[in-house]
Amino acid sequence: MNNFAKRYAAFAIANRKLILALMAFFTLFMGYFIQDLDIRNDPDTLLPETNRYVATNAYGEQKFGFGNIMVVGFVLKDCVGGNDPYSDADEIINFDPETGLRINESAPVKMTQTICEAAGGAWEDSADVYQPWFVNMVQKAHNDMVALKHSRGNNFMDIAAQKIKYMGTSEDGGLKFERLIPVAGINITDKQVADTQLAHLKKGIETNPVLAPMLMLKQAKDGTRCEFAQDGWYDDETCKAKGFFIVGDYADTVKSDYLPWVTSTINLVDAIKAEHGDRVEVRIAGEPYFLAFMLYDLVQKWWLFAISFLIVVAMLWYLNKGWRGSVFPLIGVVATIIITLGLMGFTAYKLTTMMVLTPMLLLAIGTGHAVQVVRRYQSELHTNGILPMSAAERAIATTIVPATLAIVTDMVGFFTLSFVDISFYKAYAYFGMFGMMTILITTTTIAPILMAMFPGKNTQVDASMVEASKFEKGMAKTLTSVIMGKMKIIPIGMVVALVAWSAVQTKVFEPTVDSPMPGVEVGINYSRAAFKYDSDANIDLRRLGEVMPGVISVNIPIKGKVENFPMLPACSYDGSQAPGTPCWDEDEDAPQGAFNNAEVMAAIEKTEDWMRSHPNIGFTGSYIQFLKIVNMLMMTPEGQEPDLKYFHVPNAEFIAKNMDVYGDAEDPEWVPDANEIVTGFNGLLEANTNAGDLDSFVAKGWNEGVIMGFVNTMDPVKTHQTVKDIQQWFVDNKDEPGFDLVTWGFKSGDVVHMPESGKTVQIEDSGTDTIAVGGFLGATEATHDVAEVEYIKSPLITALAIFIIAALIFGSPLIAAILTSTLLVTLFGQYGLGAYFTSVENWSGNLHFATLVSLSIAMGLGVDYGIYMISRLREEMQATGGQWVESLRNTLETTGAAVFASIVVLLASFIPLLMTQLANTWALGIFISEALIIDVVIALTIIPLLVYIFKPKYVFGDKK
Secondary structure: OHHHHHHHHHHHHHOHHHHHHHHHHHHHHHHHHHHHOEEOOOHHHHOOOOOHHHHHHHHHHHHHOOOOEEEEEEEEOOEEOOOOHHHOHHHOOOEOOOOOOEOOOOOOOOOOHHHHHHOOOEEOOOOOOOOHHHHHHHHHHHHHHHHOOOEOHHHOEOOOOOOOEEEEEOOOOOEEEEEOOOOOOOOOOOHHHHHHHHHHHHHHHHOOOOHHHHHEEEEOOOOOEOOOOOOOOOOOOOOEEEEEEEEEEEOHHHHHHHHHHHHHHHHHHHHHHHHHOOOEEEEEEEHHHHHHHHHHHHHHOHHHHHHHHHHHHHHHHHHOOOOHHHHHHHHHHHHHHHHHHHHHHHHOOEEOHHHHHHHHHHHHHHHHHHHHHHHHHHHHHHHOOOOHHHHHHHHHHHHHHHHHHHHHHHHHHHHHHHHOOOHHHHHHHHHHHHHHHHHHHHOOOHHHHHHHHOOOOOOOOOHHHHOOOHHHHHHHHHHHHHHHOHHHHHHHHHHHHHHHHHHHHHOOOOOOOOOOOOOOOOOOOHHHHHEOOOOHHHHHHHHHHHHOOOOEEEEEEEEEOOOOOOOOOEOOOOOOOOOOOOOEOOOOOOOOOHHHOHHHHHHHHHHHHHHHHOOOEEEEEOHHHHHHHHHHHHHOOOOOOOOHHHOOOOOHHHHHHOHHHHOEOOEOOOOOOHHHHHHHHHHHHHHHOOOOOOOOOEOOOOOEEEEEEEEOOOOHHHHHHHHHHHHHHHHHOOOOOOHHHEEEOEOOOOEEEOOOOOOEEEOOOOOOOOOEOEHHHHHHHHHHHHHHHHHHHHHHHHHHHHHHHHHHHHOOHHHHHHHHHHHHHHHHHHHHHHHHHHHOOOOOOOOOHHHHHHHHHHHHHHHHHHHHHHHHHHHHHHHOOOOHHHHHHHHHHHHHHHHHHHHHHHHHHOHHHHHOOEHHHHHHHHHHHHHHHHHHHHHHHHHHHHHHHHOOHHHHOOOO
16 A cells, blocks of 8 residues: 555656646536536435335326425414514414413413503404405415416415315205305405405305315414314304415426525515515415425525635634645635536436535545645655655655545445435435545645645745644643543543433333334424424424414325226227227216215215324315215205205215105105215216316326325324324225225335326335325325334444455454444444434434434544544554554644544534524534544544554554
8 A cells, every 4th residue: 555655646746737737627627517406305306216105195296286285374463563473483482272372481472462562563353364455465375376387276275266166056956166256356445345255255165164174264262273163163253264375286397496486485475474464474384385495595595605614714724824725725625526516417416405415525524634634745844854746745645545545434434325215315425425536636636736836935844834733732642641541531431421321312222113222213304304493484384383284295095996997998889999899888887986986985084084083184185075065065955054964975874864855755765876976966066167176186087086184293203103093094994885995095016107207116015015195294204114224224334334444455354343343332322312302302303314314424434533543553653663652642643633623624614504494404414513523532532542452463563
């Protein structure tokens, strides 16, 4: 290795101009492709399309829509003007539904008239939503949201949407479908006309068991949400209508246009707030907004990256004693970042905002290596009194081997991520390895060359330029005495305390069937994983969670089994139909499709009723709700208001219990056919709705449909349990009437034909036969499955790979064991940190799949310092003739000081990761920072101590 290092250094110096020219050209060339970066935060591309949850979600989105739902809520304020707590982001805290108090003890109690008036506001709790200005405001917002690019206007659900109708009976006994509000809005010039229009809206939505729970908020006097049909729902004094919601749907194409789209969305909402913000709360949430806002916030916080870069410049200026020692190393680091970002754009790889970690890591790691090589250059220049080029050659020759070893192990940390089937893991792996590889040229080679080519007026460096500072000398002296004296118990005690704390947090001595470390929650709370608790996006989501019956979507596709519903082609009588070919005769045969079967409809109704009764599920919707409304309207005796007891699917069992309305007085023994009634109601709905009104819930042909709902929690423990409960429901009811006639969702091994893309996907074997759900709940569960497998396996593979490579490169299994054992301490410390965040329910920092990536990366980074320390100890032992104490002190004074400086620079470079509203970058910054702090303590104390105890041949040479 030494011979190779000398030859490489000589080659680099001899061809320095060519190397600089090639680097400049390649940097400019790759920089051109940065404009093609594709950052989209698409959950559908994070995991493989063969995952059962991913496939279910993709199928539901392509077949029925509602895969990219955005919700905007409008709630009348009780306190108008003044210092409304809802206008202050710091004061928006969840209410305790039992006490009505804010969960945060430092926040004020729930808004009351006394607090409102004391804050200078006007108390208007008597107002409700049935005011022309409020309804017209919601209608305008609907129109503006539909006008946004990528909208699916026919799928929108709100009081102004085309598909949301007043459903009643006409004078001739048929169905009547009317818009809830006029296209022109509520009349603002004629009060009598306006009152009639508002009364129509009120009756149309408040008496509708489908629309009311989903699209409006009714509140009791204590601020709690009133549920449809509960006592007091229809009493305006007991339950007052306080808000409306717009549920918008956007096409998948929005994912490639996130930044312009979310900017338009924010401008739209800001305009509403500017005009009506003194009287109305406007809250926005939903998958496309949430994911796009992550990119928006990152772009808005560009100045944090500038500050971080300036801090690195200042640190290098101070550490390397001059602008040359700051600027020249950073030229190489910046080149590495530009080249890597250019490769990301050139490959058109679908990236996430979490990839911001890559350039920050390259900045941090490249700077760390630069500190080592520049200090060595200055040392060679002063100590040996040689010319700058000779000093640069010797600096490269002495540092290229440990730098190569360190960078190779860094690359191993990234490489192991490529085996995890998550797209951004692979992106970290591919681009991280590429970036690490370029550092060998751009930083460890280019920096000393530039310093030698432009040495300044004085070609020699005075002693002050390379002499260790008082701090460095003091640190080396203190640590030497600690390692060699009785105080070694301090670093040993710190490691023991860390391991003990992590053991308690992870509950590693209390393993369960499901987890060897039950204290570590690997599920994901998407909102907390994406944004910090007090971020604007999270505040809006929490507030909507208080007033809406759900926050994240879930869908379950339903399809009639071929053996029960063969779905034959229609018969043709023009001669084109081959004789003997099975076909469906519209006039002779019974209607086709599972949704014309009353028992199937009853099974879907039973499933929806169970889902709505689940403590973690709020609103659900499906075609069944339309069918039940028709049944209620048609079966309620003439002259009476619709009776909710008829809000059911008319299957044989229900008909038998209600023969007073279904039977025939002239023929009391006649029992109507349930399938015929269902088919008749389907025909009524099809005839009285516009094209596309029913497509969101049932497919043409009546053989496929979907149950769509909202889960009212994002707690990873509860969402995981909710999925398990849904799966168990279908296991328990698989042989019940109607359930066995259709397939629910998708299972392992199923072949899925994607409706839009035309792709055929074979779902991978998940080791279970339970069904998968789609929607955001499905995406949540998919990441839970991956994290559950990878949170131990992936970092242990990294550790094994580092051990093998270190053993081969150093030619010493003992050195490899020392390095790997210390890395495992760091790893266990990170498990402890993740478990701690779990224990306090900080779901931004538990070990969900987005933070797991930090484990392997941190291990790759952590081994750098050990490699530099061991390499320098060997060099000093050879220089001092085997004097251990002197070698240790010299190592700590030089390489040890550089390691410490590198840590300071590394931590400074993570400022942007910690200071944006993004929780995923914050979590990555916290985990890697914790690992680096542990690593520097271990590198400066524990590794030298272990080397001294075990005396590996690599450092101490042959024993005499």
